[in-house]
Amino acid sequence: MSDKPTEKSAEKAPEEPKATPPEPTVDSGNLHATDLDLAAANAAGDTSPVQIGERRGMFGPTKGGDTTGYGGLRTPILFPGAAEKPYGSYFDELTGTLETALNSDGTASSAFDAAIERVVVDRGELTLHVAREALPTVARALRDDPALRFEMCTGVSGVHFPNEAGRELHAVYHLLSITHNRRVRLEVSAPESDPTIPSVVETWPGADWHERETWDMFGIVFEGHPALTRILMPDDWPGHPQRKDYPLGGIPVEYKGGVVPPPDERRSYN
């Protein structure tokens, strides 16, 4: 897997093009051949994909000088956007029941619209993007309503999107209903500047360690968690290792005069 960039880059360094690549932008009007993802998304009927970042270049190393000539290429990273009704499968019934449950519960009749920011149906899976302040009520409704009955939260998984301004940290909950044999995914986001999300341990005690792991790895503070401490890393560990800006680390390996750089410094393809 490794090349030997040390000698090569040393030779080529003087010839490297000095032009700085253009600044990244979210304006997708000026994209080049690019938008394979966008085209594919449009073709699939997904008219409102969500951009969570941008990819630079086409192939070759992401660090160091661009020797490919494709360094100016910018491709948006598009995630599936909101789906339109009917969603298909059991998704319509599920969202309908949840809407009834949420709206009858509170005083406002638009509680559902306020709580569920986006309903995404992709690859046969249903994702509900939940506003973080509404997570406890949504979770409780999903667990307790007889027609929903998601009695198990099979895990909490964090995802870090450093380029999605104001929504950098995502906590993803996978729920399982054994009663109805269904699954649903809840996705909650929080900005890096205020990384707090309400805890669901009161609803699903089994989420205890999963939330601790997500705190440990991503630094998401689950408010209301009974004992939010590190679980996998040592108690005094600095930083949250699964964040994208946290380096992988590693040391170069030498073998018979050749040097294999650590994994995060090797040539990577984007």
Add this chain to the structure above:
Amino acid sequence: MATQKNAADTVYEDIPADQQSPGLHSALGDGQADPYATTDADREEGARVFNASGGDWGDLVDEATALHEERIVVNMGPQHPSTHGVLRLILELDGETVTEARAGIGYLHTGIEKNMEFRNWVQGVTFCTRMDYLTPMFQEATYCLGIERLLGIEDQIPERASIIRVLMMELTRINSHLVCLGTGGMELGATTVMTVGFRERERILRIFEAVTGLRMNNAYIRPGGVAQDLPHGCLDLVSSTVGELRKGLRELELLLNENPILKGRTVNVGYLDLAGCMALGITGPMLRSTGLPHDLRKSQPYCGYETYDFEVVTRTNADAYDRIRIRLDEMYQSLRIVEQCVERLKKVNGPVMIEDKKIAWPAQLSVGSDGQGNSLDHIREIMGTSMESLIHHFKLVTEGFRVPAGQAYVAVESPKGELGCHVVSDGGTRPYRAHFRDPSFNNLQAVAALSEGGQVADVIVAVASIDPVMGGVDR
């Protein structure tokens, strides 16, 4: 956070200089002082003061002083032979009775999930196979099924590949259960159970070695299919092994099922009812020991499990003894599936990797005079005939394939419960995030519920009945 507001409440003074750790006293050893001890610089004005605060430490100290009783807190592990690797159990004892039990984990954290983000999609298989090292095929399968869902190629996987996957997974299930019973027996003092269990496991490892070249950490299941077809004569080996395993399992049953010592140690020990299992998200044999026939192979089938004939084993006493019996019976069910796989593999021929040449690696491996490697025909083609093939081979193996942006969660029924993989792609050649929901990680939360109020010796039985593997718990 509420804990931050109380930060100033509890201040612990540093220990005086003359009460340093005796083991590091300057008069002893090489004369090196304790590098972490309090120095004069620490006592100056404006020196940094470390406050040990947060959590309920203050309450704990107050409680301990108010009680005026001797509280014995025992650290069982992380280096304890009967805690399945490096599990640390923190037990508060009142005589022989456990009043509080907590599990401390993280001693085997190796950052596999982070590492996977720096390798391409195919290379990720070699990482996730090392998580729960007793169930490598299951991590590989769930990870590959996740990638296949992201790629939208779930229905293009060749039938033979799916059958081989099922065959390997069921053999792995027997393998994992045998180790669970074997080590569990050894923890109770029954050495013969361990030797029988590991003897039978060896037969399965021999099959794995014949098929994948490795006994563990196989990296055999790949996105799009499996790495290579079964070798010549493998089905005969599997068939004969099934017979031998039946005999060995019978031996285990005779040793265990009505053994008065085993029953005395396990019946009504480690009890967790259905409500407890549901609340804690417990799956696998523990959940089935409460009578609920929840098995993802039946309820949400994958790899064609709906076409196999087998039963979900349940019992109703919800104790450690029932979990042992469930594992024994499940191994017989797995043997049934293995036999069906062998029958099918005799009839179904064809590729074991997806047709799409943008995903499948171009060469099948073969054994040459200098060991295992790419087949000679393929080398001849890429080096002598087709430069495009060479480029394609190089690009696919070094750069890898791209996976469209999005996320998927696929769960399989591992021997320990629901093993799920949440894969997120940003459209690149490497996983943006791969998170594994390991059943042991979740099920270990039940340690407190299983062992509080029981005897110290029962803690071992309770933990063994969870069957945690720390490689999977800590990842």
